[in-house]
Amino acid sequence: MTRTQEAQPDLFLAVIGDAPFRDGLDLMAIPVVSLAKGRRVEPIRFTRGESSVEVSAPPHIGIATIWDFDFVLYAVSQLNAAVNRGETPPSTINAPAHDILRAVRRDVGGKDYQRMREALDRLKATTIRTTIRANGKRGETFSLIERVTWAEDAFGKPLGVSITLPDWLYRAVIDHRVLSLDSRYFDLSGGLARWLYRVSRKQAGDRPDGWRWTLADLHQRSGVTRPLKSFAFDLRKLIEANPLPEYWLTAYADDVGTECVHVTRRSKLAADHPGHETPLKSRRLDPAL
Template identity: 30%
Template sequence: MLNNPTKKEHLYPSDGAETWMQLLKNTALFDRRTGKPLLSQRNRNFRVDHSALKQSDLLHTSVMDIPHKDEHGLMDINPFGLGKKPRFTPIIYDLPDAKITVTGSSEYGIATIYDYDIVIYMISHLTRQMNEIKYKIIEGEQNPRLPQRMMHINVTDLFRQLKIVDGGKQHTLLKSKLQRLKGTVIEIDKKIDKTLRRNGSLSLIGDYQIDSETKSGNISEFILEVPRWIYDGVVRTADPTVLTLCDDYMLLKSGYHKFLARIARKSAGENSWNWSIEQLYERSGSNQPMKRFKSDIKEAIDKLKTDPLPDYDIHYQETGTGRRKALSIHIEKRTLPT
């Protein structure tokens, strides 16, 4: 449930916060009696792992090197359609902890898994900016400003990060992607309070504005508003609600492979996980008949035998016969050679 409106509390800790200190004052990390942070700004709890700092090269990272980040609370479902064409019927997930309904506009439909790459790009850049702020704190800066929710996006950089060949057709498709993302709404009705999922009505992106176009009509820059729930999940001082996807996620061309990569990261993590075909079908949001979905998943996993996902091995196993025939999917984090 939402906070009691009679209480002077923030819906999100980041609401109204423009600096690191203001963010702390909105959280349990700030002692209102003493007026001081509960954790020193140089405390190890604020530190970023030095190997991570080296990997992302916070001060000199090019757009090609930014790790792909996704929203933790939605990685076990698809808040989008799996196909390349937009879907117009709602996606409904009735899960143990929440009922989630995804709808799109009557004109543009629900965003696709390929449209969602823009959301991943947005989360990834915001996470990088927050890592830079934490690095400044480690270096002694007292109260750096938080990232703005209005993100200025260079389309050339966007296409490079999304592994899209720049061209006139892609600029037309970009407008359609933004329209679908803007119109896609996720309604979450939590059944259990202790869950990382947000509650209420969420949008995949906020407002956007085409800021600059070339003489040929191609988009060169646009401004994108980061939704409050995504912004808060990234800038929060404790337990950011983001997970890192594999480096080559944007190279995956199959919607099913993207789906498997996301759900592998959320469910298996650093270990392994098993899904029955019924469970996987439920989490996919697919509007295909089960029989067709089962066939498509098997075909997608078969293709991974020659071109596997970067971080995970995925296999399926069929047991039983006739009506008792069952399909299970095993996901395991690949161990790097020593």
């Protein structure tokens, strides 16, 4: 067995079987990844009040995509499962590449391992500069993945991979600043649908009245390069299809005619509503936002 990089000395072994998926609370409603499948080289910038986010990556690699982010979700979820067992895990997890791909509902052919490598490279190369959680007083800079170490056989086939989370995200797990994700999230094929589910999960949560945004606000939060008109067209189609797990989308105009979106937890809808969904199991209360 050979390793492409020096081994990380303090490893957390991923559990066998599926750990419930979790997402970092502070990353769910801000643009930290590209929603397009093609390479994005233009930085993502988002400002709200005194808080700001800037995301960049070397042009030859490109900014990590929302599909790449699945591997961050896997690492967060494994560490969170350990925390829930009363452990204090290190920031590095170690798991067979096959298990990670299966967990995030990917195939396990040769091309899939190569795509996984490329995704982890983009996550490692993507740099986030943010003042979120700092009240605008100080900033932090980190990559979505701090370090990646591969184990290969003599023929170069990936056997295992170690993923180290950045301290900013690792602290979020230790401090319980994570939210559960419905596993059906991985069935969403579109970047906009995946992003809107994460935003809805964070903002609407379990609130009886859900959450509301203007289309212009969602456009800004998404970080997409498409003009508002094109974004609004895609969003209307998404609302018509209503594919998000757990949440129901409704388009409406406010008192001054501004186009808006209302998202409601499906379990909060009337029992005879076409979007109503009975939760499969009761959840613990979401942390205070």
